[in-house]
């Protein structure tokens with residue numbers, strides 16, 4: 316740290332992203348990316364001409380992408396905001412609605428407390444129950460704005476739209492942010508509820524189900540006034556937050572709903588297969604509705620399992636949070652990748668059994 320760094324920021328603990336290794340070719344199951352390439356329509360949309368146009372600024376309203384999202388979600392463009400990944404969208408939303416603090420689950424997306432620190436916002440947590448499920452009543456009693464991922468990050472556990480409605484309805488004077496990064500893997504989105512409630516903001520990403528993590532595209536859907544708040548912040552910070560190629564890639568990806576449905580159906584099929592295979596081998600896990608499983612095994616510590624997989628060329632995520640310190644998080648990849656994971660797991664279990 317230099318002596319010039321603002322003293323207010325000196326204590327900040329940055330988010331630690333999952334490894335993006337370059338030294339060796341791993342089966343990469345640590346950051347919940349898609350094993351499938353983007354829609355063929357995306358590959359066609361990013362042309363040489365589009366690339367040549369990079370000399371020009373991008374459309375600050377990203378209208379092509381906003382319109383595509385509005386069409387697919389059956390809402391109005393004025394109800395859609397887009398950002399440079401949903402991380403940026405969440406950052407704007409924290410800044411906009413953090414005056415009275417935020418509350419989120421004690422185990423969830425690691426970025427929520429980091430944003431709070433960044434913006435000097437109080438962040439409180441509610442404890443997940445012992446089975447790692449989230450009780451909506453605990454959120455109802457919480458103070459300030461509310462944020463949670465649904466399905467929840469790390470656990471994959473899911474609240475129904477009616478449970479979320481009860482949280483949103485409990486206090487119309489606070490904003491509820493529902494982070495739907497993993498909603499396309501079997502859950503039901505609460506985007507339709509944004510038409511009924513002025514205090515509900517639904518955030519989504521192209522990084523998981525739409526195979527565009529590297530393009531950095533995220534969005535929010537909500538009442539026109541909330542969206543207008545986010546645009547006020549964006550136009551006070553970085554008006555051209557989406558680059559030209561990401562706008563056209565994103566628009567093509569969101570319109571190809573058939574391709575997304577095909578990819579997510581395959582992930583769900585493989586996820587259920589993997590649940591059974593690992594359960595048969597003595598693993599315990601939450602009943603994830605996302606594209607990852609949070610698993611533990613009585614015969615091996617989470618950290619040891621993670622390290623042994625890594626030595627064998629399979630990269631999963633060891634999160635280390637106290638309550639899930641014996642678990643690893645495994646991204647559900649292709650059937651072939653999951654077969655390799657199970658094979659290496661058998662080898663590891665045979666080793667530790669001796």
Ligand SMILES: *Cc1c(COP(=O)(O)O)cnc(C)c1O
Nearest residue numbers: 400401402424464496520522533
């Ligand atoms: C992956 C993830 C994000 C971030 O998505 P980007 O659009 O890649 O920034 C946000 N929230 C949750 C819960 C995630 O898992």
